[in-house]
Amino acid sequence: MVDAVFALLAVVTVVSAILALEAKEVVYGAVALALSFVGVAGFFALLDAVFLAMFQLTVYVGAIAVLILFTVMLVRRERWLKTKEGVYKSVGIVASLAVAVGLGYLVYSSSITHVTTTVEQAPFTLIGALILSEYWAALVALSLVLASAVVGAVVLAKLERD
């Protein structure tokens, strides 16, 4: 059952990720990207990390996919016309296939057939406690980066208006 769900999620995630890149209509691409994010959230949920899954949905689908849709709507259509792909596409396909085959071989050749864990699922409140106690410096640094990004965006917008 879990394997079937995993396979389904994998197919959904990968296919919609490819669609996001290859779709002729950019709106289709944006929606496919959202679907791909939903698939990733599904993986988190499968790993019993419901909190992370929900945050994946709120942040990536609710904010990032929507922001991309925003940009698609605001920028004029001509900008989205496809440029020539050249050799990069074939190189990319070969490289990603090589990585996939390599990883697959690695897993297949190892003796791992199944993984069991006895570790109990940690309550999500622990994440908050840990971030605020042990990793407070990273939290402060991140918030400063975000704040400066917001200030920068406002300044850029103001410059353009004047």
Place this chain on the structure above:
Amino acid sequence: MALIRNLLEFLIRIVVLVVIILILVPILLFVAYQLLGSKLPLTPSMLFNPSEALAFTLAFMDTDFFRITVFPGFTFVALYAAIAGLWERKLLAKIQLRVGPLYAGRFEGILQPVADVLKLLSKELVIPKVADKLFFILAPLLTVVIATAAVAVIPVTENWVIARSDVGVLVIFAVLGFFPITALMAAWSSNSRYPMLGGLRALHQMVSYEIPLILSVLAPVIYAGSLNPIEIVKAQSNIWFILLAPISAIVFYICALAELERIPFDLPEAEPELVSGWLTEYGGMNFGLILGIAVYIKLYVLSALFTLLFLGGWLGPAPLPAEFWFILKSFIVTTLLLIPRGVFPRLRIDLLLKQSWAYYLILALLNLVVAAAVVLTGSNLIGW
């Protein structure tokens, strides 16, 4: 000749229909028996023995299937939506000195929702030639599915809940985050000016009001120390959180109005300017799915959330059952969300966005800080 051919065609269709039904019904019954019968006292003799039937019904009411399809699930919510829709029309009519629906059902038009649905069902599904067919058909369906998904984590009482989730409140916001996407899918796929403008407005509005909405929810969450709606309600046994976080409650109410695209925030469907906003090209049951079902289910979700977070959920004086208190409170909140439509004019888009970012965000943050300070200083306000 033509008449005879038509008659024959008609007869053949009826025969095909009957055959399909004859095949489908046993299959469905068999599936239902496989799903439920093994756990339930389902026997043929039930048909003649009322006490066995009663036992079956009681056992059936305890299954997840019943919860999902009937009580806190779809049937209940659809019924709530229908009643809220009728109530809105009658209430607004009375506010504006009109009569509202009057004829369907003899008494004050109480069968109007049924009449509306029948009308929408009987209409042709028109898909514009230039529309993007996939998204045009998918958007209304997705809107309903997403709105209904949020219902799963809303507990009516401690026992009547479909999914007990430790992060229930977060789930609702994860689900609410999908609505801008479906609205834009509908708008873009219609391939027409009015829906596009409406869709862009919907996008702006939902995105900017979601932030104060989430922040206003955090104050009760901090007081209760949990994201689980059931725990949040239990924490309110001494004092409702609306008294401890009044600003948050008001911000939540206003942002819920905006999230639901109701007047004074109904710019996405402003009738005088945009015909019907991002719904303009929709008709028949496609339209009914979004406007008749999804919007009112969303209304139920937000009213229920307000009840759970600020009004003590199902807590109430004993003689009346808990379910009654929850539904009553939700319905009062729904009414409060409906009333502005009869009273206020529409806001301008720049004022709308400014209000969200300049006032509601700050107010919600303010109450959040107060709640955090109260909890940190250990004041025992909720009586633990």
